Amino acid sequence: MAIECLVLGAGQEVGKSCVVVTINGKRIMFDCGMHMGYDDHRRYPDFSLISKSRDFDHSLDCVIITHFHLDHVGALPYFTEVCGYNGPIYMTYPTKALAPLMLEDFRKVLVDRRGEEEQFTSLHISQCMQKVIAIDLKQTLQVDDDLQIRAYYAGHVLGAAMFYAKVGESAMVYTGDYNMTPDRHLGAAQIDRLELDLLITESTYATTIRDSKYAREREFLKAVHECVAGGGKVLIPTFALGRAQELCILLDDYWERMNLKVPIYFSAVHNFDRSLINAPGPCVLFATPGMISGGFSLEVFKQWAPCEMNLITLPGYCVAGTVGHKLMSGKPTKIVLDKDTQIDVRCQSSYRQ
Template identity: 70%
Template structure:
């Protein structure tokens, strides 16, 4: 089908300045499919291609897309397998609480905290642990309400167990109270906000970080400039500046989890490969990482990729499908098969004799022209002029060729004056030329209608004009005895024409 370009304009708008807002969308993550005419695009929110505990892996139909806009938060970090990551995390938490330490998991309200909670709750039951797991107030109430309301959206595994046990009613999880921060004994605490950008989680961090027994587990991505980000690259013990006036002597262990609901490099590549759009726009990421991902998408998948800055416009050529009629001759021209025979030689391992087989392909190409009018139509190229109601312009080449006549013809035909060629009537000249050319061109048909000769598109007739625009030179051998013949032909018979003319130049016309 023909693709006719129109332009769709997509514009990226400034992200909300509040980092927290950006990262609280996980449960509500969605992919939007938009179609205008035949132009189609998908916009993905936060998505994850591996099956999370609480949400089914991103499901999306195969669509004919002009554009996919995707986030690129984890543009260059391919995560370990989920199982390995979970095991390492559980081991770190278990070791910490077993030696009497406290575990702090800074998390945003929705999504990931619940997944990690389920993981720990399961583990606690399996290992028969009774160390308390706490959620800070905001996390418990808000998130669990959402999950109970939207349980139908969640993955099959959660659904099938929900009749016997609601996966979000955690057995070992309880609410945390501020007064418990400095209580003795091990515990696990989920506290908002994630990335330790301030608030309750930062307050707890200040208290717990100086103790070597404790553990800070950071789930996923931390924006540059946050305390969480500083911890990710820190080697303990380290002094971390929390704000202008506060320095914390961090001696606790730090575990970095890749549990974020945000997608990663592999997830993005899988989705883009699956959707196979014509263009990709990366948003929501760091510039250097996006540049790397762009390169990967373009080189590995051959898909044009952009990562515009905020408020930058990117024109994307879009698709337009045209329903067109097809003429009978076009249809006919595309009906004949175009077989290609491919000989394949395979060598059997047992004996060294090569076995060959022939594979047949029908490699059809139908060529025609699409006429864009009220009812678009495909026609065969031969029909094009008629369909357009246009006249066919043919390019003819002309040459006025002098041909020598013998002296004896002078006797037959009277000369109009001294040193003038004899004037023979047209028919005689044409007949004489016909006789000569018939000898030289035995394999082509020469038509003689009396006034002119015709070989394919090449026509020749005597030229009696004194000044012919097609006459370039006179024959130097017989200036006085030359008769001119005007020749015309169309481009496709160029070679034939010059073949005839070269013979005419060497001729001497005579009677008999």
């Protein structure tokens, strides 16, 4: 038995998950993510480490994607359509349905709003997705005579899965992001009792002892309520899916209990009327992307940050280089976006996880 790991991303960092494992002669790429904090060559995994001659079809047996977050799937269209990988790609049905939306959203933000050079097109995304083979949870699938894979429920976002792979007598699990605490939206991760030779697991919060979920929720609601009671506006930067749904349910319940009438907007759902950004009076707004790395959440942040009545609630983790990360590292009074743009920051900020 021989197992070899080539870590192309997310080794000693968060973001750009991509691990190539050789197990009894079979080579699998787990995740094909991008790093949201970089806009140079570090954005994508260095695929040349897999094959110097860039003959990826012969050097990989398959690609497995755990879920639709861009740090797990963001480099896939680039890998298939620009680098030329043509072999099988596996992901669950929901991931297959949602990944192209996330990718297209990201491409638009880069090209339309930031004016960056296009690294893959809409056509690349759809051509890439056509190569994807969908797999059901708990379904065992034979990639070829020797390589068997199975997906397990990860409880992270809709469609997120942990993957088991077996070649001959050797077996392994790669988790991707998973969650053991059920919430209003998703249940806890589930997996069989397995005999493994290798486990590769997500560990972003492994050494963090988190407050109880209940305490965190109470803090979050209290901060939001205090802000709107004082006439402020609350910006909740979120990823389009997953946590956003849960926070929405949480706020909605609370609004009903407290009989609050302050409007809650969800910019991904409402075709958001931009005149509402500066309309008088308090409100709560969910806007993407979560780390305020561009797009609508950044647009609103620019308008709301200078007023001390307002509140920005940040996700638990923000990648280096994003506005979210700058806000989390100390209490900046100014954020420099580029040489022409500076934002005065006088609003409150708080964390949610």
